[in-house]
Amino acid sequence: MPNEVRGNDMADAMTTAAAPVIVGGTGITIASMFPGVDLSSVVGAFGGAFFFILFAKDISAWQRIGYLIVGWVGGYFGAAELLSLAWTKTSGFSSFVAGLFCVATCISLIEAFETGTPPKWLQWIWSLRPGKREPE
Secondary structure: OHHHHHHHHHHHHHHHHHHHHHHHHHHHHHHOOOOOOOHHHHHHHHHHHHHHHHHOOOOOHHHHHHHHHHHHHHHHHHHHHHHHOOOOOOHHHHHHHHHHHHHHHHHHHHHHHHHOOOOHHHHHHHHOOOOOOOOO
């Protein structure tokens, strides 16, 4: 009986780890079929989103896939914005950073909605506002 339980836990762990990889491989394959798609940016955005969700804790496989897709799309289009501002010369690394940033921002905002407390980075940005009043 204990072996069966361990076997199920291992299967769940493999499913959790394999699901984002399968989604990524499928997405990159489909994206390569369309002309005009920058594959360097597609792979970079996938890498950024995947890097973050790989180390995220306490989220289900479906949440990982959702964050992966959001970070992937956000990273792809974020790279285009970074390239248009001439902050970078290649799309691969900029899409990696944009994908990572997109997932991290989305997760912290979702947690803020659930807890009712703004994320630390948003509190820091608010503290930089000019004309900030001190509490009485």
